[in-house]
Amino acid sequence: MTLTYVLQIYVFVLAGFVGFNIITRVPPRLHTPLMSATNAISAISIVGALVVAGSRYSLLASVLGFLAVTFATINVVGGFVITDRMLGMFKRGDAEKDGASQGAPHGAPGDNGSAPR
Amino acid sequence: MSALLPLLQGAAEAAGEFAPKAVGEVFGPRALLTQAGYVAASVCFMLGLKALTKPETARRGIRLAAVGMLLAVLGTLIVAEIVEYQWILGGLLVGAAIGYPLGTRVPMTAMPQRIAIALTFGASAATMVGVAEYLHRSGAAAGAMPRAQAAALGFEVLLGCITITGSLVAFGKLHEILPGRPLTFGGQNLVNAAAMLGALALLGILVADPAAAWAFWAMAALALVIGASFVLPIGGADMPVVVSLLNSYAGLAACATGFAIGNTVLIIAGALDGASGFILSIIMSKAMNRSFANVLFGAFGGGAAAGGAKSAAGLTVKSLTAEDAAIQLGYAGKVIVVPGYGMAVAQAQHVVRELAELIEKKGGEVKYAIHPVAGRMPGHMNVLLAEANVPYDRMYEMEEINDEFSTADVALVIGANDVVNPAARSDPASPIYGMPILDADRAKSVIVMKRGMSAGFAGIENELFYADNTRMLFGDAKQTLTKLVTEVKSI
Structure with a gap:
């Protein structure tokens, strides 16, 4: 076992602690957006997929990489867009009184520009 | 099949640049930029999740996390190993074309099944990377694979495959394609436990001898079966706990990828995801007054179980208009x-x-x-x-x-x-x-x-x-x- 692995374990343990501390403070009313957000963040495996797709080793390698990039991108784009849309619906009472109480549906708010691609 | 293997190994070599750098090795300017992107991405993820603790700041948080993802992607696109972009571009475009409507059109009532299917996508991507990595690093040209790496790759594919089929079944139950009631057969828990022990044994063989490709494939196949047979006996009402737990597995699979290819942003993001899924599944079990184990192995949550001491006999309800x-x-x-x-x-x-x-x-x-x-x-x-x-x-x-x-x-x-x-x-x-x-x-x-x-x-x-x-x-x-x-x- 090299020092690199040891350092990786440090990173893992510390990130786990940070995660535990942050996530236990998320209130239950935000648990659905939290799940949706962590789901989008776990699409970070796109980082590995991009390299597989771009290295021109063989046709099959590229196809495998292409599929992995596709799957991961679905989660990146879809995950961030839907979480943003969901959080856009959460409004405070005082803000609500002005416009929305007319019953006007506000549709999907501000979906643009939030997805990384 | 044997003709396919060299091709698959090609896929594996693609990830070569991720080989853990020896400590003290000097990065070139481009690699340095990549690493800077990864550090910034990790910070964005942490701050983004922190902002999710309050409704006022939550939206800013998810956008910050999205920026983090963008930085990680950009940082990766400039690595030296990437020599052509058409497949990448194709994947990004097709993925965005599918993902965007999934983000904008899926109704909020369907969030549970949406998350379940997203777990399948995420786990598939992680598993494909893991398979490619294994083929590359166990290839004759690559020399002996370190055991720690074999362990990380093994965990990645094991957790990834369990999540793929487990989430698919959860999606089927939540979307009511599959019956929501628990599907059970006699001795199910025993069979599942034996299968899981078998998969872990195969993982052990793989770690002992990283070149044992048969163990790798057998473990992956067994994990796919375990995922399905583990979720099938759980009732529709208990799916939230299962989906949270699978979310945790998907995070840990990403983590294992990070260990295997020496990429810290994967380890950090995966650990955050793993912690989140695990905490949520425990919170859910507690709120249902069930132990975690009971939810997973109790085959409860449907059917005519559990009458309770008091029955409704002799009581009448009063309705109103x-x-x-x-x-x-x-x-x-x-x-x-x-x-x-x-x-x-x-x-x-x-x-x-x-x-x-x-x-x-x-x-x-x-x-x-x-x-x-x-x-x-x-x-x-x-x-x-x-x-x-x-x-x-x-x-x-x-x-x-x-x-x-x-x-x-x-x-x-x-x-x-x-x-x-x-x-x-x-x-x-x-x-x-x-x-x-x-x-x-x-x-x-x-x-x-x-x-x-x-x-x-x-x-x-x-x-x-x-x-x-x-x-x-x-x-x-x-x-x-x-x-x-x-x-x-x-x-």
Whole structure:
């Protein structure tokens, strides 16, 4: 076992602690957006997929990489867009009184520009 | 098949640049930029999740996390190993074309199954990378694979494959393609346990001899079977716990990828995801008064199990008409709405808000009491009500509102059942005894909106329906509420 692995374990343990501390403070009313957000963040495996797709080793390698990039991108784009849309619906009472109480549906708010691609 | 292997090894070599750098090795300027992107991405993820602890900052948080993802992607696109971009571009475009409508069009009621299918996508991507990595690093040209790396890759593919099929089955149950009731056969837990031990044994063989490709493939195949057979016996109502747990597995699979290819941003993001899924599944189990193990191996949550000590024999329910209910609500000083999965199924959240506004106009006060496991995933009711423009400061969590029921004129229970069953407080023989519930029965009067007299997910009779201060209002939640709105208007 090299020092690199040891350092990786440090990173893992510390990130786990940070995660535990942050996530236990998320209130239950935000648990659905939290799940949706962590789901989008776990699409970070796109980082590995991009390299597989771009290295021109063989046709099959590229196809495998292409599929992995596709799957991961679905989660990146879809995950961030839907979480943003969901959080856009959460409004405070005082803000609500002005416009929305007319019953006007506000549709999907501000979906643009939030997805990384 | 043997002709395919060299090709697969090509895929594996693609990830070569990720080989853990020896400590002290000097990065070139381009690699340095990549690493800077990864560090910035990790910071964005952490700060983004931190912002998710408050509704005011949550949206900024998710956008920050999206920026982090963008930085990680950009940082990766400049690594030296990437020599062509057409496949990448193709994948990004196809993925975005599928993902964008999934983000904008999926209704909020379908969030549970959306998350389940997203887990399948994410786990598939991670598993493909893991398979490619294994082929590359176990290839003859690559030399002997370190055992730690074999262990990391093995874990990645094991967790990834379990998540792929497990989430697919969860999706099927939540989307009602598969029957929601537990599908069981005799000795199921034993068979599953044996399969899991077998997979771990194969992982052990792989770590002992990283070149044992047969063990790698056998483990992957077995893991795919385990994922399905592990989720099939779990009832539809327990899917939130399962989806949370699978979320955790998907995170850990990403983590293992990070270990295998020496990429810290994967380790950090995966650890955050793993922690989140694990914590949520434990919170959910607690709120259902079940041990984690019971949810996973109990094959409960459907069927005619668990009668409870008190049966409904000899008791009668008292129903009331929409007109009478409207009068009660119209003149109430304080109404507490208790929404449940029935409200989601009927898509009734918008009418609920309309009714609440009418009551408020007549001088009443309306609050919403949300049980932690109301709906099919944690926090589901909050999202649905928010969708209907109910302000979030009107929604109260169980501990915040339970004392207020005794001062409420009406508790309006819409499609909720087990979460308001007083047996949880009073009947030690009840399977839900000890489960924290909303004290709706302590309101001066209770109106329960329900389709019929069927029992809840847990199959338990609900004493609340027979209580002296309870009146039942039968019918589809949305139609009944619409009628109520008309009636209250005419008061």
